[in-house]
């Protein structure tokens with residue numbers, strides 16, 4: 109079985125849920141405290157074994173590429189002024205992985221975006237990590253790495269699944285199947301954004317996938333689905349017709365930075381983990397909650 113060393117990060121969407129911020133700045137550069145969400149995603153891919161990464165952008169989102177290119181003048185200044193820790197941080201970003209970029213000129217959906225990775229993937233398995241979502245792992249393996257582990261055991265494609273509230277299923281791809289081990293299901297249905305009454309359950313596709321090259325053939329066979337877009341979910345269903353596809357109930361938490369609520373919640377949680385911010389921010393939050401009578405004095 110081939111080792112998984114490739115990752116694709118779709119980052120071409122408009123980010124309409126975070127307008128007006130995303131009018132000029134790509135949603136993938138939204139900060140989580142002081143680090144763009146995409147840097148977390150790239151790090152997760154690298155920590156899961158990726159050496160080569162393809163980021164799919166669209167015209168106007170070139171700032172995404174600049175984050176990972178060397179900033180020679182800035183780095184020179186940091187080094188000359190003795191800001192060694194910051195200099196080392198910049199160097200680390202430059203050397204994270206071999207990152208390439210491709211344009212999706214027309215925004216025809218996630219399935220269309222992933223199909224642009226066909227040449228990059230070739231005959232190799234490939235992770236797909238959505239560029240606006242941070243996954244906080246509860247295990248020693250990053251979330252994408254948990255999918256790699258399932259792939260290495262069963263040799264087939266895997267999608268990350270998490271439970272969502274029943275009234276939220278229409279925001280996600282919802283899957284169901286037979287449980288073959290505590291965290292792994294062999295999927296037999298997957299539906300993109302179903303109405304609650306049509307959903308096969310409440311296990312939602314959670315921003316991470318691991319695909320065999322079969323996905324590219326499947327992507328050629330689908331037509332436009334929900335919202336008139338080429339849906340990756342529909343290609344996964346197509347793939348299920350020719351090879352098994354597994355669902356992995358991930359040990360981790362999803363932070364969708366592409367929505368205002370997700371952005372704020374993730375920032376509060378991650379900031380409270382920083383020793384230097386914990387006390388001052390914690391106190392401030394408690395004061396606000398007391399002031400608003402949400403927390404009793």
Ligand code: G1P
Pocket residue numbers: 218238279280281282300301312313314315316339340341
């Ligand atoms: C996409 C996928 C959906 C998945 C979701 C969260 O939807 O199409 O199946 O559940 O990401 O990972 P989007 O949020 O782009 O509408």
